[in-house]
Amino acid sequence: MESTENSFLDLPNPRKEIEALSPYIAPLEGRRNLLRLDFNENTIGPSPQVIQALKEISRDEVSIYPEYSGLKEKVVETLIKQNSSIKTTSSEVGIFNGVDAAINAIFHAYGNSNDVMLTTSPTFGYYTPCAQMRGMIINSIPYEGKNFQYPFKKICEFIERNNPKIVLICNPNNPTGTRLSPEKIVEITKLSSKTLVVIDELYEAFTGDSVLPFVNLQKTPNLVVLRSLSKTAGLAGLRIGFAIGNSKVINIINRVTGPYDVNSFAVIAAFAALKDQSYIDSYVREVLRAREWLRTIFEKHGVKYHVDGGNYCLLWPKLGPQLVEQKLKSSGILIRNMDKKQNLKGALRVSIGTIEQMKRFWSVFKTIDKKLI
Numbered sequence: 001m002e003s004t005e006n007s008f009l010d011l012p013n014p015r016k017e018i019e020a021l022s023p024y025i026a027p028l029e030g031r032r033n034l035l036r037l038d039f040n041e042n043t044i045g046p047s048p049q050v051i052q053a054l055k056e057i058s059r060d061e062v063s064i065y066p067e068y069s070g071l072k073e074k075v076v077e078t079l080i081k082q083n084s085s086i087k088t089t090s091s092e093v094g095i096f097n098g099v100d101a102a103i104n105a106i107f108h109a110y111g112n113s114n115d116v117m118l119t120t121s122p123t124f125g126y127y128t129p130c131a132q133m134r135g136m137i138i139n140s141i142p143y144e145g146k147n148f149q150y151p152f153k154k155i156c157e158f159i160e161r162n163n164p165k166i167v168l169i170c171n172p173n174n175p176t177g178t179r180l181s182p183e184k185i186v187e188i189t190k191l192s193s194k195t196l197v198v199i200d201e202l203y204e205a206f207t208g209d210s211v212l213p214f215v216n217l218q219k220t221p222n223l224v225v226l227r228s229l230s231k232t233a234g235l236a237g238l239r240i241g242f243a244i245g246n247s248k249v250i251n252i253i254n255r256v257t258g259p260y261d262v263n264s265f266a267v268i269a270a271f272a273a274l275k276d277q278s279y280i281d282s283y284v285r286e287v288l289r290a291r292e293w294l295r296t297i298f299e300k301h302g303v304k305y306h307v308d309g310g311n312y313c314l315l316w317p318k319l320g321p322q323l324v325e326q327k328l329k330s331s332g333i334l335i336r337n338m339d340k341k342q343n344l345k346g347a348l349r350v351s352i353g354t355i356e357q358m359k360r361f362w363s364v365f366k367t368i369d370k371k372l373i
C-alpha cells in the first residue's frame, strides 16, 4: 500500500476536500491580561447589563436546551430602531453560533463541488477554507491601488461572465477597511439571480454603511447580510451572530445547523446586549474618536499607515513586522502580522480600542520603531 505523510493508512478516508484543507488557524492562546489589539474585539468588554444577566442565569437555563423565542424579533426591532428605512421581519433572520458558523452554513447549503466562489483579496481568512471544504473553485480579485479600492468593475465583469454561486463581500473589509456603497452592492445583486451575494457586515457599526435600508429582501432574494455581537457588543467568547436575508434563503441555510447550536448563555447575553444599545453606541463613538486620534498622530510622525472603515488600521513599521510584533508582545500588546497577506507585505493590523488604550499602544510603538521620532 502506498504510504505518504498525508495518507490516512488504514483509517477511514475523510472527504478528499478535507484531506487537502489548510484549516483557518488563529493564534488565540495566552491572550488574557494583555492589551489585545489583534482580533478587532471590543477592548473594554460587554455592557454591565450583560454581565448581570449572566450572573443571574438559573439552574434551569443550564440543564434544559436553549430557547430562542423572541430573539429574532428583538434583532428586527434593533435594526429598525437604528434605521427606520430597514424593512425586515423575524422570518428573515437566522441565529448562528457566531457569524463564522453562518458563513460555514451558507457554504454547506449552497456550495457544490466545482461551483465558483468569488471574493476579494486580502480579506477575512475564513471564506476560503469554507469554500475549500465544499470543493468549490475560489476566485479572489485584489483590491486596487495604494488605498485598496474595491475592484468593482472586475467583480461585476466576473459575475456576468461566470455566474459564481457565492460572492462574498466583507464591508467594510477586514483588514483594509475598504468600503463599498450600498448602491453598488444593490447593483451587484442584480447581475445574476443565480448568485448568492453575501455581505459580511461585521464592522458596519463603524461606518454606518449597511445595505439593509436599501433593499427589500422579498424582491432581492439573492442577498444575505451577516451581523454579529462579537465585536461591538463584546460577546466574542459567547458566539452569536445573525444572517438576514429572504426567508426562503434563511430557511435553507438553517437546515444545515443543529437545532441547539447556539447556547443559552449566548441567547441571554444577546437579549441583554440588544437591550443596552446605548452602551454599544457609546463604545463605537469612542473607537471612532480613537481612530481620528491615531490618524493625527501617524500623520504628525510620518508613520506609513492605512485607515478606512472598521475598528482597525494597517501600519508598515520601519523595523519590519515580525520584530515589531515580538517587541510589542513583550511589552504586553498584541497586534496581528499581515505580512503574508496579498499586497500587505511588511504590514501590521492594529485593532482600535479606546483613546487611552491607543495612547498606550503609541507610547510603546514609538520607542520600538525609533526611526520615527
Ligand SMILES: Cc1ncc(COP(=O)(O)O)c(C=O)c1O
Pocket: 039, 040, 097, 098, 099, 100, 101, 124, 170, 174, 200, 202, 227, 228, 229, 230, 236, 240, 241
Ligand atoms: C469579517 C469578519 N467576519 C466574521 C468574523 C467572525 O465573527 P464571529 O465572531 O461572529 O464568528 C470576523 C472575526 O474576526 C471577521 O473579521
